[in-house]
Amino acid sequence: MSTTERPVLQKKDYKSDQDVRWCPGCGDYSILNAVTGAFAKLQKQLHETVIVSGIGCSSRFPYYMETFGFHTIHGRAPAIATGVKVANPALDVWVVTGDGDAMSIGGNHFIHAMRRNVGLKILMFNNRIYGLTKGQYSPTSEQGKVTKSSPMGTVDYPFSPIALSLGAGGTFIARGVDVFGPHLEEMICRASAHQGTALLEIYQNCNIFNDGAYKTFTDKEVRDERTLAIEHGKPLLFGAQKDKGIAFDGNFKPYLVTGQDLGKAYVWDETAETPAPAMALATMSEAEFPVPIGVFRRREKPAFEAGVQAQVAAARAKKQGSLHELLHQGEIWDVK
Amino acid sequence: MDQATTTTTFEKPIQDLDQVVIRFAGDSGDGMQLTGDQFTRTTALMGNDIATFPDFPAEIRAPAGTLPGVSAFQLRFSSFDIHTPGDAPDVLVVMNPAALKVHLKELKKDGVLILNTASFSALDLKKAKYEKDPRTDGSLAGWRVIEVDLEARTREALANSPLDSRGKDRCKNMYALGILYWMFHRDMEPTIKAIGQKFAKKPEIVDANLVAMRAGYAYAETTEIFQTAYRVPPAQLPPGTYRNIMGNQALGLGLVAGAQQAGLQLFLGSYPITPASDILHQLAAYKNLGVVTFQAEDEIAAVAAAIGAAYSGSLGLTTTSGPGLALKSEAIGLAVMAELPLVIVNVQRAGPSTGMPTKTQQADLLQAMFGRNGESPVAVLAANTPADAFEVGFEAVRIALQFMTPVIVLSDGYIANGSEPWRLPDIARLPAIPVQFAPPGKPGEKFMPYQRNPQTLARVWAKPGTPGLTHRIGGLEKADLTGNISYDAQNHQHMIDTRAQKIANIADAVAPATTLGPDHGDVLVLGWGSTRGAITSAVLQLQKQGHKISASFLRWLNPLPKNLGALMQNFKRVILPEMNKGQLCMLLRSKYLVDVESYSKVDGQPFKSQEILDYLTKALASPQGGAR
Numbered sequence: 001m002s003t004t005e006r007p008v009l010q011k012k013d014y015k016s017d018q019d020v021r022w023c024p025g026c027g028d029y030s031i032l033n034a035v036t037g038a039f040a041k042l043q044k045q046l047h048e049t050v051i052v053s054g055i056g057c058s059s060r061f062p063y064y065m066e067t068f069g070f071h072t073i074h075g076r077a078p079a080i081a082t083g084v085k086v087a088n089p090a091l092d093v094w095v096v097t098g099d100g101d102a103m104s105i106g107g108n109h110f111i112h113a114m115r116r117n118v119g120l121k122i123l124m125f126n127n128r129i130y131g132l133t134k135g136q137y138s139p140t141s142e143q144g145k146v147t148k149s150s151p152m153g154t155v156d157y158p159f160s161p162i163a164l165s166l167g168a169g170g171t172f173i174a175r176g177v178d179v180f181g182p183h184l185e186e187m188i189c190r191a192s193a194h195q196g197t198a199l200l201e202i203y204q205n206c207n208i209f210n211d212g213a214y215k216t217f218t219d220k221e222v223r224d225e226r227t228l229a230i231e232h233g234k235p236l237l238f239g240a241q242k243d244k245g246i247a248f249d250g251n252f253k254p255y256l257v258t259g260q261d262l263g264k265a266y267v268w269d270e271t272a273e274t275p276a277p278a279m280a281l282a283t284m285s286e287a288e289f290p291v292p293i294g295v296f297r298r299r300e301k302p303a304f305e306a307g308v309q310a311q312v313a314a315a316r317a318k319k320q321g322s323l324h325e326l327l328h329q330g331e332i333w334d335v336k
Numbered sequence: 337m338d339q340a341t342t343t344t345t346f347e348k349p350i351q352d353l354d355q356v357v358i359r360f361a362g363d364s365g366d367g368m369q370l371t372g373d374q375f376t377r378t379t380a381l382m383g384n385d386i387a388t389f390p391d392f393p394a395e396i397r398a399p400a401g402t403l404p405g406v407s408a409f410q411l412r413f414s415s416f417d418i419h420t421p422g423d424a425p426d427v428l429v430v431m432n433p434a435a436l437k438v439h440l441k442e443l444k445k446d447g448v449l450i451l452n453t454a455s456f457s458a459l460d461l462k463k464a465k466y467e468k469d470p471r472t473d474g475s476l477a478g479w480r481v482i483e484v485d486l487e488a489r490t491r492e493a494l495a496n497s498p499l500d501s502r503g504k505d506r507c508k509n510m511y512a513l514g515i516l517y518w519m520f521h522r523d524m525e526p527t528i529k530a531i532g533q534k535f536a537k538k539p540e541i542v543d544a545n546l547v548a549m550r551a552g553y554a555y556a557e558t559t560e561i562f563q564t565a566y567r568v569p570p571a572q573l574p575p576g577t578y579r580n581i582m583g584n585q586a587l588g589l590g591l592v593a594g595a596q597q598a599g600l601q602l603f604l605g606s607y608p609i610t611p612a613s614d615i616l617h618q619l620a621a622y623k624n625l626g627v628v629t630f631q632a633e634d635e636i637a638a639v640a641a642a643i644g645a646a647y648s649g650s651l652g653l654t655t656t657s658g659p660g661l662a663l664k665s666e667a668i669g670l671a672v673m674a675e676l677p678l679v680i681v682n683v684q685r686a687g688p689s690t691g692m693p694t695k696t697q698q699a700d701l702l703q704a705m706f707g708r709n710g711e712s713p714v715a716v717l718a719a720n721t722p723a724d725a726f727e728v729g730f731e732a733v734r735i736a737l738q739f740m741t742p743v744i745v746l747s748d749g750y751i752a753n754g755s756e757p758w759r760l761p762d763i764a765r766l767p768a769i770p771v772q773f774a775p776p777g778k779p780g781e782k783f784m785p786y787q788r789n790p791q792t793l794a795r796v797w798a799k800p801g802t803p804g805l806t807h808r809i810g811g812l813e814k815a816d817l818t819g820n821i822s823y824d825a826q827n828h829q830h831m832i833d834t835r836a837q838k839i840a841n842i843a844d845a846v847a848p849a850t851t852l853g854p855d856h857g858d859v860l861v862l863g864w865g866s867t868r869g870a871i872t873s874a875v876l877q878l879q880k881q882g883h884k885i886s887a888s889f890l891r892w893l894n895p896l897p898k899n900l901g902a903l904m905q906n907f908k909r910v911i912l913p914e915m916n917k918g919q920l921c922m923l924l925r926s927k928y929l930v931d932v933e934s935y936s937k938v939d940g941q942p943f944k945s946q947e948i949l950d951y952l953t954k955a956l957a958s959p960q961g962g963a964r
Contacts, residue, residue: 016808018820047803052644053810063808063821068800071810072640073670077638082651083644084800086630091648093798109640112633201422252578310630315623323596326625327589327760331526332579333381335759 011040016066022057026290027178027204031125032064034181038188044092051094052081053241054101057132058125058204073107078113081120082304089305092192093119101124101141104160114168116304117196124161124187125178129210147209162282162296166275172198174295178205179218183293186210190295196303217291217298228295234267238290246289248259253282254289270298308328338444344546348557349640351564352586355414356520357422360512361439362431362452363400364393364407372409374513378526380580380757383570384413387869388755389421389942394610394694401455401463406438415569419721420868421754423944427514427519431455433464433487438477441858449479450515452508454487480559486511492847493551494520495832496810497544507548514552517526521567522548533739556780583751584611584683584724586758588618590729591679595651597730598737598769603645604653605638606631607660610693611749614654635663639680643667649799651733657689658700662707667950669708672835675786675795679729680714684748686940695940696749698865699916704744705894705923713834715739716894718746720868723758725751728891735771735842740794746893748915750866762869773797773855785809787817792845793838841963842895853879853886857907859956861887862932864920866942867913873945874952883956901928911935911955913948 014036022028039049049067055074072080077095085093094238095113102110102124113120129147130136135147136149140161144153165173174193176184184202191198203214217226224240236246245257245265257264268335278296314323358375360368368392368800387743388411398405412422428443430436432455443449451471461469470476471483486508493511494504506905510531517524528546535541556562560758582590595602606616606628606685620629628650632638639654646652652671656664671678684700686692704716717733719725728745736743774796777783785807786795798805808821815822816830851860852875863871867887875887890896904910910932912921918934933949937943 024446046806048801050648050800055811062810065808066806068806069808070644071808071812072643073666073811076636076640076667079640080635080644083603083605083630083641083646084648085644086641087601087645088626088648088801093468094512107746109637110636171644183464212927227614238432245601271636312626312628313622316626319624320623321622321626323593323625323766324763326592326622327763328577331377331381332577333383334577335383335573335575 006043008044009040009043011036014039014044014066016065019180024206025210026057027127028061028125028210029055030178030181031123031184031202031204032061032220034184035123035188037067037185038192042189042192047091049094050081050084051096052077052084053096054098054106055132056098056101056130057206058096058098059101075101075104076109077101078106078109078120078122080205082113082116083116085119086308089119089309095120097122097124099124099128099138099140099161100130101165103161111164113197114165114170114199117169117171119196119300119306120177121198122200124199125204126161126201127204127210128158128213129206131206131209133286135209138253140192145264156289158284159179161199161201163279165182166279166282167295170199170297171196171301172295174199175201175203175296176294177214177218180293188296193292194298196301211297213231217286218279218281219250225291228290228292230268230270230292230296231294232268232270234265235267236260237265246281248277248280252276254280256289270295272297275334337351348563349567350521350567351778353568354416354633355412355418356427356566356568356629357410357412357425357899358427358429358516359408359410359425359439361406361408361431361435361444362509362951363396363434364707365397365404366401366407366431366432367506368409368441368463369405371513372411373528374530374531375516375522376580376755376885376939378517378522380412380578381432381526383573384409384415385418385566385573386413386580386755386757387418387421389750390753392694396691397502399463401432401434401460402634403434403438403464403891404834406435408439415566415571417571419872423946429516431508431512431567433461433466433470435462436470437466443477443479444558447479449481450512450514451474451481451483451957452486453483454485454508456468466667473474477748484515484555487571489551489555490548490839493548494544497547498540499544503541504544507544510545511552511555514549514554517549518553518556519562520567521565524553541704549728562922570847573757574759578757578759580755581722581758582753582755583719583725584614584753585618585746585748587681587719587725587745590726591653591733592619592622592627593726593729594733594769595627595767596625597766598733600771601650602653603650604628604641604655605632605641605645606655607632607638609635609657611752612657612660612681613684614752615654615681626681635660635848636667639664639667641666643671643674643676646671646678647674647800649797651737652676652678653681655680655683657683657685657693658663658687658703661700661703666709668714669710669712671742672712673814674709674809675740676742677740677797678742679736679745680742681745683752684746686938687689696866696942697915697940698746698748698867699919699938700746701893701916701919702922704746707831711836711957713836713837713894715743716727716743716746716843717743717888717892718865718893719751719864720863720889722751722754722756726758726761730766731846734767735845737769737771738845739792739838739842740797741839743792747867748867763832771797773799773800776802779804782818783807784817786814786817788834792841793834840895843892843898844890846897846926849888849890849903851888851903852885854884855886855903857884857886858868858907859883859885859909859911860904860907860950861885862890862920862924862954863887864890864914866894867915870943870945871913872946874948877949878952878956885952890920896927902928904928904932908957911949911952913937913943917945
């Protein structure tokens with residue numbers, strides 16, 4: 001089908017006929033809205049798009065989209081999606097996962113997808129809780145969190161998914177928030193444009209088991225002071241008047257700058273060779289500093305599936321194999 | 337080796353034999369596998385029937401000279417059709433006391449023992465836990481012992497070689513090979529060619545190896561200690577083009593051939609595990625046939641990626657061994673639910689847990705059948721010889737595609753690493769495997785991903801990228817036809833019944849069980865997998881003695897062949913040897929209410945034909961169940 005024949009798709013065309021079954025008020029609704037918005041903006045073709053998910057509330061996502069969808073098993077979505085993408089690189093493959101699915105049971109597949117740079121767009125809904133199993137702590141829950149499975153508070157230290165992805169060699173690492181619709185939509189579009197693995201961590205509110213997890217920086221009244229929207233080529237400034245900034249010392253230890261020192265605010269380079277500034281932002285204290293959102297890192301690197309298929313093409317170009325030749329390899333002899 | 341001596345043009349007499357069993361044993365660093373492999377290739381090219389059995393330690397390099405470090409390679413070649421690599425060797429070559437200790441008890445009485453005296457120092461004996469030198473305390477009485485200082489002889493032969501003494505010592509296996517080549521009247525040319533190719537970039541190594549081999553040959557020819565040479569005439573194999581093949585190789589080829597005949601990209605997701613890794617290595621080299629291999633981060637990712645590939649329209653394949661199959665269970669359940677074509681190869685090894693990775697067993701049958709949560713039927717079939725693995729791989733692909741189902745192929749370490757001559761199939765006569773993807777959807781029409789072929793019950797295969805076919809599936813129970821999530825009670829019952837019926841329907845698409853011997857009689861010996869060779873030898877012998885005994889070898893284990901129930905009724909007794917605690921026996925008893933007698937063995941070694949012969953002889957002489 002050539003592009004000229006393709007009908008223009010509306011946002012609603014990306015939604016399936018299935019009733020959405022997330023709890024009323026769940027942050028997932030806004031994410032679904034941002035994804036359909038982004039897909040419509042990008043005019044993605046339904047039949048060329050595959051959404052693979054694991055297990056958890058977030059992983060119901062494919063059922064609500066009118067694309068190809070594969071709701072798989074707990075933690076394995078990146079591995080299954082890798083097979084889809086490597087076997088057919090022409091497909092536009094998305095992974096929808098959560099903090100339990102991707103960071104806990106599927107941690108191994110997650111880091112290896114990042115390491116290989118497979119052309120997957122991973123949307124990780126992070127609500128810092130296990131929702132579908134009704135409220136146990138997750139690997140991103142803050143230490144000391146009291147849940148059904150941690151009545152005296154958790155002893156575990158949490159992961160920073162962004163820092164983990166940086167460590168795993170991720171080539172596109174970004175963060176959005178469920179309630180910042182236009183920003184989230186932009187992040188989805190940017191993830192889509194990336195060759196190789198794109199991780200978009202989406203802070204998402206679970207209004208049943210972890211309500212208000214992010215309200216200290218997402219509520220309207222505090223949003224400007226408590227979030228830092230990072231943008232490529234621009235200094236790290238925040239506040240309603242953009243009168244505060246983040247700078248780094250020689251060891252990439254962050255500190256706040258204001259007034260005359262505002263000029264010291266670090267100018268963000270998402271393509272920086274060293275992951276050090278991104279790591280510094282990903283690990284800075286949520287209590288002391290504003291919470292960064294936006295693109296932490298973007299590096300150009302050949303995608304895994306392209307490399308794999310290039311080897312196959314090179315082998316075939318060198319010498320097209322035949323079954324006859326294959327069977328007659330090595331020492332053969334005839335019996336009359 | 338007890339046939340008439342004839343006079344020949346050789347200075348030493350040549351004796352004709354119809355078969356010989358040779359075992360090479362030494363340190364895992366002594367090159368025993370290479371020596372055995374060279375002898376095998378040469379012998380295959382000379383037209384004998386041959387069967388091999390390598391037996392190596394799990395350690396890559398266990399401490400030199402110790403008992404756990406002993407590596408062996410047994411081969412049997414003949415002038416007639418053989419089914420196993422033989423039981424007790426006629427000739428045992430041992431490179432050190434440890435090898436002697438491990439293998440001597442198996443050598444036939446009056447057998448030839450070629451012993452490398454270079455490694456019989458007090459320390460060597462101590463490492464092998466010998467208190468006295470077995471050469472002098474009478475413990476070698478009853479065997480024809482030939483002592484050769486292989487190291488000294490090899491160094492002498494290589495006096496002019498630029499290699500250091502360590503490098504020279506490494507050629508001692510070739511010296512031993514030269515001796516055997518003379519003893520068994522073998523042509524040295526194939527090995528000269530093979531060594532030249534293997535070390536093409538190191539001419540000094542090629543030279544040293546070949547000089548050592550020729551020196552060994554000349555030594556045997558001229559020294560008085562070798563009295564006789566032996567000749568095993570070529571076997572009368574059916575006409576055709578042959579190649580010697582190992583089970584893993586044949587299986588890989590069968591899978592590739594299946595994918596080619598189906599016109600599909602073969603996608604292998606795999607994680608290295610003994611003894612299955614060689615299939616990954618092999619397929620990784622077949623990129624020019626469009627094969628894609630993916631070494632995953634773990635067993636689960638390996639099967640998961642294969643499932644993803646199957647979802648997107650390729651033939652999904654994953655290869656593993658028992659512990660890996662355990663890890664893949666949940667994902668295979670997903671493939672059952674999503675009804676995708678997926679081939680899972682399990683090259684079984686001795687378990688449980690890590691078990692004995694380099695030893696063989698058939699104890700994963702029940703795991704293959706039932707090792708998943710819920711009612712989760714899959715097709716299961718097994719290869720029974722190295723060459724049979726080709727057909728089994730091909731058949732697995734055919735059934736996975738025709739029935740849109742995961743298929744588990746069971747092989748085992750014995751088949752995987754054993755070898756035999758394989759008559760190459762006529763490619764023009766390989767059946768085509770038809771694959772029909774769902775055509776593009778019509779506007780306004782809802783695509784039904786669980787629409788089925790009424791005959792097979794296979795669902796349609798909808799390739800992403802095809803317009804009008806978008807749909808959602810997954811591991812949650814689905815409504816029939818639409819694939820939407822459904823918790824409806826009747827639907828769940830219907831879907832479970834349908835998935836079970838679909839697997840049962842495979843029985844219509846596969847060959848019925850056949851028998852070796854008449855299809856009725858006193859005793860039916862059933863076998864599956866690698867027990868075939870040993871059972872065949874034993875049953876043929878008993879048939880010759882006039883017993884009404886037949887054998888049948890089951891390729892399909894799920895579903896079982898349609899005629900199996902009736903076939904068992906044609907015999908008074910059914911006996912089933914298995915390298916497990918009676919797993920197929922249990923299935924047959926429960927399905928057919930037939931009193932199948934289990935003959936179980938789980939020591940990590942394949943059945944010897946003599947063991948089966950003894951068991952069956954005893955069974956034939958006793959009332960039902962009396963042999964137990």
